[in-house]
Amino acid sequence: MHPAPVDRLIAELGKLPGIGRRTAQRLAFHILRSSDEDAFALATAIREVKERIGLCETCFNLAEGPTCAICSDPRRSRELICVVEEPQDVIPIERTGEYRGLYHVLGGALSPIDGIDPDDLRIDELVRRVEAGEIEEVVIATNPTTTGEATAHHIGERLRDRVTLTRLASGLPVGADLEHADEVTLGRALTGRRSV
Amino acid sequence: MRVVRVAPRSFRNLADEPIGFGPGLTVLHGPNGAGKTNVLEAVFFALTGRSCRTRREREAIAFGSSLARVEARLEPDPGDDGEPLTMMASISGSEARRRLVDGAPAEPGDDLRRPAISVFMPDRLALVKGAPAPRRAHLDRLVAALHPARAGLAREYGRALAQRNGLLARARRGAEAAALSAWDRALAERAEPLVAARAAAAAALAAPFARAASELGLDGSAALAYRPRTGELDAGGIAAELAARRESDLARGFTGFGPHRDEVEVSVGGRSLRRYGSQGQQRLGLLALLFAEREALRAARRRLPLLLLDDVMSELDPERRARLVAMVDDGGQTLITATELDHVPAAAAGLAIADGVATAEERR
Numbered sequence: 232m233h234p235a236p237v238d239r240l241i242a243e244l245g246k247l248p249g250i251g252r253r254t255a256q257r258l259a260f261h262i263l264r265s266s267d268e269d270a271f272a273l274a275t276a277i278r279e280v281k282e283r284i285g286l287c288e289t290c291f292n293l294a295e296g297p298t299c300a301i302c303s304d305p306r307r308s309r310e311l312i313c314v315v316e317e318p319q320d321v322i323p324i325e326r327t328g329e330y331r332g333l334y335h336v337l338g339g340a341l342s343p344i345d346g347i348d349p350d351d352l353r354i355d356e357l358v359r360r361v362e363a364g365e366i367e368e369v370v371i372a373t374n375p376t377t378t379g380e381a382t383a384h385h386i387g388e389r390l391r392d393r394v395t396l397t398r399l400a401s402g403l404p405v406g407a408d409l410e411h412a413d414e415v416t417l418g419r420a421l422t423g424r425r426s427v
Numbered sequence: 428m429r430v431v432r433v434a435p436r437s438f439r440n441l442a443d444e445p446i447g448f449g450p451g452l453t454v455l456h457g458p459n460g461a462g463k464t465n466v467l468e469a470v471f472f473a474l475t476g477r478s479c480r481t482r483r484e485r486e487a488i489a490f491g492s493s494l495a496r497v498e499a500r501l502e503p504d505p506g507d508d509g510e511p512l513t514m515m516a517s518i519s520g521s522e523a524r525r526r527l528v529d530g531a532p533a534e535p536g537d538d539l540r541r542p543a544i545s546v547f548m549p550d551r552l553a554l555v556k557g558a559p560a561p562r563r564a565h566l567d568r569l570v571a572a573l574h575p576a577r578a579g580l581a582r583e584y585g586r587a588l589a590q591r592n593g594l595l596a597r598a599r600r601g602a603e604a605a606a607l608s609a610w611d612r613a614l615a616e617r618a619e620p621l622v623a624a625r626a627a628a629a630a631a632l633a634a635p636f637a638r639a640a641s642e643l644g645l646d647g648s649a650a651l652a653y654r655p656r657t658g659e660l661d662a663g664g665i666a667a668e669l670a671a672r673r674e675s676d677l678a679r680g681f682t683g684f685g686p687h688r689d690e691v692e693v694s695v696g697g698r699s700l701r702r703y704g705s706q707g708q709q710r711l712g713l714l715a716l717l718f719a720e721r722e723a724l725r726a727a728r729r730r731l732p733l734l735l736l737d738d739v740m741s742e743l744d745p746e747r748r749a750r751l752v753a754m755v756d757d758g759g760q761t762l763i764t765a766t767e768l769d770h771v772p773a774a775a776a777g778l779a780i781a782d783g784v785a786t787a788e789e790r791r
Contacts, residue, residue: 341606343594348605377586377613385609411574413582417622 237263289360290351291336293318301334308332310367313331314357314386316340316374324372332370335360339387340368340378357386361394368395375401375419428509428542430733432500433473437747439465440783442776447787449736449776451505452752456768457780461562463764464548464718467735470762471544473499476516476526476533477773479546484518492608503543504758507730512540542760543572543724543732545717547739555693555709555716556701562691563625566653569720570628573727576604577624584617584686592681599680608670614685615666620684622655627693628723629653635722640695640715642754644747645708647696649715656688707742714739718754731759740770748772 233241237259245255261352261366262270268334281380287299290312301307310386311332315321316339324330349355356357360366371386401419403412412420437719439463446469455463464480468487471479478484488495492613496517503509514533526533528540554561571578591610598604633651639648657665665685666740669676693700693712700712707728713734734755740748740763752773755761765771776787 315540316693341590341609343590343610346597348603350605377583377590377617380607381587381590381606381613384612387605388608413579414574414624415579415620416577 286336290334291318291338292358295304309365311370312357312360312366312368313318313370314371315372317377320372320374332368335369336371337382340373340376340382342378352382354386354389358389361390364373366394368397370397371400381414397401428468428501428503428507428512428730430474430541431501431502433466433469434498434500435465435469436494436496437489438472438495438497439487439489441469441489442536442782442784446778446785447552448574448760448762448778449739450552450760451758451779452755452763452771452773452775454768454771454773454775455762455764455778455780456766456770458775461780463780464737464784465783466571466780467548467737467762467764468547469497470499470733471546471735474514474541474544474583474733475538476524477545479548480550485520486521488518500645500706503527509540514541518597525682536554536645537604539575544729544735545720545732545782546735547714548735548737549710552706552709552713559688559690563687563689566625566628566687569632569723570624572637572724572729573628573731574632576625577620580617580621580624584614585740587602587614587617588687590686595676595682596680599717602679602738607673608666608768611666611669611673612662614682615662615669617685618665619662620655622689625686625689626653626655631723631726632716632719636715638718639722639754640711642750643711643715643718643743644750645695645711645715649693649700649712650697651716651719652692652694654690654692655686656684656690699702710739710742714751721759724775727759731757734759734761734763736761736763740765747773 240262241252241255241261243363244250244258245252250258262273283295284293287294287302288297289302291301292299292301308331312335313324313330313332314335314337315324315336318336321334321336335353335357337354339347339348339352341352361369371383371389373382383398390396400423401416402423403409403416409417429450430448432445432447435441436443455466457463468478468480471477472484472487474716478487494517496515498513498515501512501514503511513529515527517525528534528537552566567770569580571581587610591614594604594607594610629651636651637649657668660668668684669682676682693716695704695708700709703713719735721734723729739751741749748770749772752771756773763771768777779786779788
């Protein structure tokens, strides 16, 4: 019913996660109405990200070139690796400013229902990085979900006795009331308690 | 929170007119087929979007209509905080059911704003005499009602179980069971808190169940016991057991050990009510279970559930009828159906039901 290019744009936008047909339509008409400058900037940004951004050969984080900015930063500690599921998980850890080691991005989490096995994740690559020798501690920072926990257990089994293994603690959010904590969180916080 | 009014539209044989309910006990009475049970079902449907009688909610659409809808108005009890609430559910022949809470699509948290619902209907006897699965699900709902923060434990366990079973099923078709031991541990870590939560909820039920059963005249000492399939094992022990049973799990393609095989045993005089109980004993057992849950919720200072009791009086003698009425006369809201108003020996509000039309009567 719309001219073919408009329909095409709606169809492409509709493939994005969380975008239904009506939202896709709204976005498409927004783009149609916007200035040439804004619309082409969006198109260029999409093109650039696909042409210039790849995965780091070492840690599989996003990289402009063969090695990511973190792996090529000489000030980062080479003895410490933090294992995360997805590239976007690197960002919150970087924002803390507390972490000065390297990363390893698995590219997902184990999920047999979705057919995701250890082979589909970059676990062998992690084991090889550890075997190369320089690394002293691996911090497993997969999500505290069913799939993230199973992934953490699996990595734990693969790396046991080869390196110091730690798991990101889970516990109470800062500033929260004990009274309102859910039992799973509180239970884990108790298990992971520390001396004062 | 109590239901002050439901407004059905094209729901079974009910007239499209609002039906009002008072606090405390209301007796719905009228001849067979008048629509008494339909009123209970309409209340349940408005609050949950489901039927308490059938899995096929579309059966509730009145003949000749395309859509059934029930709207319920809830108001806080005196002294209760909380805002009045309107819950609406609809079902049509062609579309999925819809639930609105105060006009917006229902969200999971909304069900914590309404009272829990305890239903006694003859076909709910499956809870006492059927397979263990509905008893486990029922216990898990009680866990959630007693401790809302524990509501996610069964769901989390279910997720891990589905993943492990997915892996086993694929391995059975010839794929490699990669990372199975990681899933053993993930499953075991979720099993332990679930078993603990179920045990705590069952323990809270045990004494009130025995008491309610004896009040209702279930002869012989009645008992309710939680039998966790994993016994006393903690997460480490459960993981070890899963590892030990790996071969048989791989052969069957699913997980044979864990809290998804738990049993809740209801017995009278040491004999399983499920296997050896008469129909009458099983009815009393179900009733005692509902009252025990009510007691446990009260002890935990949670709101009393809304009781929907369909045709409980017919098999009770006058003395037990009086006891039952005394047990519901405790501040909670209760709707009872009976063919004769006289079957409910109490100063209760009456609703006469005839041909789907409800007429309020003076409180006796």
